Amino acid sequence: MKITRKDFLRISGLGLLAVAGRKAVRAVAERTSERASEQTSAPFAKQVRWGMAIDLQKCRQKDGCDRCIKACHSTHNVPQFSDRAHEVKWIWKEPFKNVFPAAQTGYTREFFGNLPVLLVCNHCDDPPCQDVCPVKATWKREDGVVTIDFHRCIGCRYCMAACPYGARSFNWLDPRPAIATVNLDFPTRTKGVVEKCNFCEERLAKGLGPACAESCEEKAIVFGDLEKPDSEVRRLLRSRFAVQRQPELGTGPAVYYIV
Amino acid sequence: MSDRPLILAGLTLFVGLVTTPIWHGALDRKAALTAPPIQLPAQEKQCVAPASYMRSSHMQLLEHWRDEAARDGRRQFVAFNGKIYDKNPTRTCVTQCHTDRKEFCERCHDYAGVSDPDCWNCHNDSQRTSRSAP
């Protein structure tokens, strides 16, 4: 049998492809089986569902107060960029009329419209960001915290498009130079990944509450277990009228606003 | 065939280029086969795993730590000798033991010819020493 040069190249090319394909399949298979075994081992406390209630009236008591914002952003090494386009923020204020566009009439707008509302990630029951992420870099933990693996994020920003609450920020440039003092207990991020409020999961692991709630002198932010009927947050939600942002989207926010 | 010298010359050039690391290593006097002196932690004698394992597989261990801590909430690492560590590279590894990344991490990475670790782009060391300014 005579083998032409073209045939030779074709056969060796196919052979190489087959070897590479086998390697890839094996790598993927290993990864998936590894993850499967890990997931069954030691989950987060299943009985807990972390949530938050923000008392807007208490929050307004001190004009221009930004203690919680400062506390969060310094705890988590959130960079401060002056350019609005490149802004990174985990917790911030936005006028009432933008946050609850449907919950107002022409008359309430006069009074409420420009009042500030504190915003964080809603840590949804059914987060759209989790479903769209192509690499499982963001997911909801058993205890309800929606978190991000900064090592895995490929920076496609699909989660930013999917989040109906604008909770997510992207690192358009290296954040390091824009951090005044670095907190050694929390990593900074690298350029090209998405970040957002993590409900202070690193503090929860140590038995502490979120930094924003702790820093608020008016106790306007109440954090706790939504599954526990006698938790402070549940008691508050029983006694006062509270709303969620855009509940009609079916995302099930875990952040409640007492109005 | 008139192409023969051309083909042979090309082949020689190709083989020469491909084997660059070998003859470069042989010619370079400075390239030594003895491990470089690295700065070992002063107070600790034993790492979270035997040194031979750490030398070859610290990256896999760290990756494993990351996945377990972030995804499963398992933040404690029980070492081979029964000691328990926090899976926290900043606190457990960098602040307590391997304080000098130049003398420990980078020296060995240089020797092994692998690129410098970029852990410190995010995981802070108190000195904030940056080798190549970002």
Next chain:
Amino acid sequence: MFMFEKALTGGRKYWLWITSLFLLVLAGSLCYVLQLTHGLAVTGLSRDVSWGLYIAQFTFFVGVAASAVMVVLPYYLHDYQQFGRITILGELLAVTAVTMCILFIFVDLGQPTRIVNIVLHPQPKSVMFWDMIALGGYLLMNAAIAVVTLTAQREQVPAPGWIKPVIILSIPWAIGIHTVTAFLYSGLPGRSYWLTAILAPRFLASAFASGPALLILLCLALRKLSGFDAGREAIQKLAVIVTYALAINMFLILAEVFTAFYSEIPAHEEHFEYLFIGLNGDRHLVLWMWLSTLLSGVALALLLVPKWRNNIRLLVVACVCVFVSIWLDKGLGLIVGGMAPSPLGAVTRYVPTLPESAIVLGIWASGALMITVFYKITLSVWEDN
């Protein structure tokens, strides 16, 4: 490489064209290096408008790729012989367009070195995962079909039988790639401009107008440059396809506009207002969107009248109008208009920066390079016969 040597012969003009394309690719690559070192801050993107020209170009070219089905289907399912030659050209256009799409996604990533994570940690719930499978499969299929058919033509033997099922599969698959691409957007809560069931039909209609329009232009260019004639009847048939698709696309857009403005639901109105009237004093897209509308109107008028459509000069004008109009609507307005106003009502201006545009131009140039080489090879094979 496959008959690549045929692309290495050409006149002075051919090499001038190739060189200038290479220079554009080079410029784009240099700008990409700039983006790699400084981050995506070198683009005009922002926290509010987090997707822009890259993703919009991706969407547009998925459409161009899918439109190959408009020549493949008549030729293989209806045995429309006039499309015999143009079909290979269409498939090669699809290969080029999909490659460009992959490049556009790649340059949009913040951490491109981690792209293998999509394979290592696949998430079947993500539409992006399915888009990857759809585009990858389509690329392989079309490449295989084009190579096998062309080889058979060179050897002057019939194409092997196994390629037929692949061709048949590529037809629904083409519809699939653009549907999945539409689902990337239309399944997101809180993005009212995209949250519409007719987004996928709209994508298909605009694709089947812009793609064949581009193919007509390419065929006419080939006739001028190389003397290859796709045939008057084939071109006319394509023109009819463009006419229908354009009309359906305009109808679907009008349906959207009606729903938004007659219902008067603010979240649905706002995006159209932003694009066509201006919102919060930001009117920088208004001119472009009306230009797009105008061009579509002109093109439809030129295409509807048979006498005008059969006039090659007017057909060229119409095809350019269609292509530019849909490029403006889909390659610019669709993504930016969906992102502004943001879920919090912010209207943030997005203007692509110079490096960003250079990267886009570089990818366009690499696309042009690919199509030049592909067509050159194909035409040489046909000439040899």
